[in-house]
Amino acid sequence: MPETITDPRDPRVADFHDLHAGDRRPGTERGTGPVVVEGVTAVERLLGSGLRVRCVYGIPGRVGALDVPAGVPVYEADKWVLSETIGFRLTRGVLASCERPVPPPLAHVLVGANRIAVLEGLNDHENIGSIGRSAWALGIDALLLDPTCADPYYRRSVRVSMGHLLTTPLRVLTDWPGELDQVRAAGFTTVALTPGADVDLRSLDPAEHPRTALLLGAEGPGLSDAALAAVDVRARIPMRPGVDSLGVAAAAAVAFAQLR
Amino acid sequence: MPETITDPRDPRVADFHDLHAGDRRPGTERGTGPVVVEGVTAVERLLGSGLRVRCVYGIPGRVGALDVPAGVPVYEADKWVLSETIGFRLTRGVLASCERPVPPPLAHVLVGANRIAVLEGLNDHENIGSIGRSAWALGIDALLLDPTCADPYYRRSVRVSMGHLLTTPLRVLTDWPGELDQVRAAGFTTVALTPGADVDLRSLDPAEHPRTALLLGAEGPGLSDAALAAVDVRARIPMRPGVDSLGVAAAAAVAFAQLR
Incomplete structure (x- = not known):
C-alpha cells in the first residue's frame, strides 16, 4: 500500500526535491546520483526494466494504476504537496527514481x-x-x-x-x-x-x-x-x-x- | 543608423514587450498580430524574404552585422535594457518583427x-x-x-x-x-x-x-x-x-x- 506524504520536504521523497535545481541531484557529482523518471509511460518502462527502482511518488490516481514490483516504496501525495516537493506544477502526476544504470563494458x-x-x-x-x-x-x-x-x-x-x-x-x-x-x-x-x-x-x-x-x-x-x-x-x-x-x-x- | 533605446518600455519596441506573456502579442487575437523573430539566422532569413519587416531590435554587435533593407527601423540597446523589454534574459541578442504573412489561396x-x-x-x-x-x-x-x-x-x-x-x-x-x-x-x-x-x-x-x-x-x-x-x-x-x-x-x- 502506498504511504501518504504530507510534508513536501519529507526525506522519503528527497530524490524529487527541487527538480528545477539543475541537471543533477543535489549533493551528487554531475553524471552520478539517482535518475528521475517522469510520466506514466516512462515510469512503466522503468518498472518493467529490471533496473533498481528506489521509489515511486505521485498522485493517488496515477500511482494506483501502476504495477509496482514488491519491495519498491510507493508514496502518494495530493497535487499541492507533490508540486511543492518538486518545485513546479507537475502535469504528469507520477515520478520514480532509480539507481543509475551501470554502464556495460x-x-x-x-x-x-x-x-x-x-x-x-x-x-x-x-x-x-x-x-x-x-x-x-x-x-x-x-x-x-x-x-x-x-x-x-x-x-x-x-x-x-x-x-x-x-x-x-x-x-x-x-x-x-x-x-x-x-x-x-x-x-x-x-x-x-x-x-x-x-x-x-x-x-x-x-x-x-x-x-x-x-x-x-x-x-x-x-x-x-x-x-x-x-x-x-x-x-x-x-x-x-x-x-x-x-x-x-x-x-x-x-x-x-x-x-x- | 540604429537608434538607441534606453527605456525598456519605449513604444518603438512595443512589438517585443513581455515575450513570455503568451502565444500572441498583447492586444491581438490569437493568430493575428505581428510575428516576432529571434536570432541571427532567422532574422537574416526574414530580412531576405520580402516580408514586410516592422523593425529590428538587438545589441549593437548583432544589429550591426545585419544587412537591413532601407526604410526598416533599427533599434539597439544594451543587454540589460533588451532583457527588460522582453522580460527574460536573451541569449540570441537580436530580434525582428514583421507583418504576418498573408496566406495564399x-x-x-x-x-x-x-x-x-x-x-x-x-x-x-x-x-x-x-x-x-x-x-x-x-x-x-x-x-x-x-x-x-x-x-x-x-x-x-x-x-x-x-x-x-x-x-x-x-x-x-x-x-x-x-x-x-x-x-x-x-x-x-x-x-x-x-x-x-x-x-x-x-x-x-x-x-x-x-x-x-x-x-x-x-x-x-x-x-x-x-x-x-x-x-x-x-x-x-x-x-x-x-x-x-x-x-x-x-x-x-x-x-x-x-x-x-
Whole structure:
C-alpha cells in the first residue's frame, strides 16, 4: 500500500526535491546520483526494466494504476504537496527514481548490436532524449556518447526519450575518439553524418554493412576533425540546395530509418 | 543608423514587450498580430524574404552585422535594457518583427508544389517549428495546417524552424478535412502517416506519385477518423516491434526524406 506524504520536504521523497535545481541531484557529482523518471509511460518502462527502482511518488490516481514490483516504496501525495516537493506544477502526476544504470563494458555493448549511434558534443538534453527515443524505435541497438555530451540520464533526457534511454544499452566513452578503433575492430562500418560529405547516405546499402556505427555531432560545430578523421565513410542526408542543415534530432531519425 | 533605446518600455519596441506573456502579442487575437523573430539566422532569413519587416531590435554587435533593407527601423540597446523589454534574459541578442504573412489561396499553394505536408491537431509550437525546418530542408514545398493546430507564426514555432516557417508557403485551412478534396483534385496522392497502417511508407515509389500530400497528426491521438477516412493511402514508418511511436517531429523528418 502506498504511504501518504504530507510534508513536501519529507526525506522519503528527497530524490524529487527541487527538480528545477539543475541537471543533477543535489549533493551528487554531475553524471552520478539517482535518475528521475517522469510520466506514466516512462515510469512503466522503468518498472518493467529490471533496473533498481528506489521509489515511486505521485498522485493517488496515477500511482494506483501502476504495477509496482514488491519491495519498491510507493508514496502518494495530493497535487499541492507533490508540486511543492518538486518545485513546479507537475502535469504528469507520477515520478520514480532509480539507481543509475551501470554502464556495460564497450565490448558487451558491441557484441549484441548491429546498428549503433555514436554522439559527439551533444549538449542539449532534449536532443539526446529525442535521439534516444527515435534510436530505439528505428532499430538502433545501442548508443555511445563521447565524454562531452550532456548527461543521458538527466530527467529531461529520460523524459523526452519516453524512458528508452534507461533501457537502451548505452556507454559514455572515456577515450575519444580512440575507442572508435574498438568499434571498427568489432566489424562496424563507421559512418560520420556531416553536411559537407560527398556520399549520399542513401547510397550505403544496409545489406553490405551488416554492422554500422553512425556518428552524429552537435548542431553548429558538427563532428570534430578528430572524429571525422577516424571514420570509414562520411555521408550526408540530401537536402534542398542552399539549406544548411537539419536539426540534429531530425537528422538522426532520418539516418536511423535509412540504415534499417 | 540604429537608434538607441534606453527605456525598456519605449513604444518603438512595443512589438517585443513581455515575450513570455503568451502565444500572441498583447492586444491581438490569437493568430493575428505581428510575428516576432529571434536570432541571427532567422532574422537574416526574414530580412531576405520580402516580408514586410516592422523593425529590428538587438545589441549593437548583432544589429550591426545585419544587412537591413532601407526604410526598416533599427533599434539597439544594451543587454540589460533588451532583457527588460522582453522580460527574460536573451541569449540570441537580436530580434525582428514583421507583418504576418498573408496566406495564399489554397490553389496558389498547390500549383507550385509537388510535396506538401498537412498537419492536424498539432498543438506544440516547437513540434510545428521542427517540422517546418525539416520540411523545407527535405523537399516539402508547402504546409497546410488544420484549424486546431497551434499558431505557426508564434515566435517559438518560428525560432525552432530557423525562420523557415516564415518563408515556406503555408495556409491554415478552414474547412477540415473538406479542403482535402481540393488537394486530391489537384492530383495529389494523399497519404496519412499512422502507426497502425498496413502499408510500409517505403513501398510508396515517389516516382509513381509525383504529387504527394502527407498528413501528420498529434502524438497520442494521431489523425482523426475523418482525416483517415479522407485519404488515398494510410502508411506507417516501420518500427521495432513493440514500440508504439516516434515523436511527431522525428516521424515527419523520416517521412519527408522517404518521399523525396
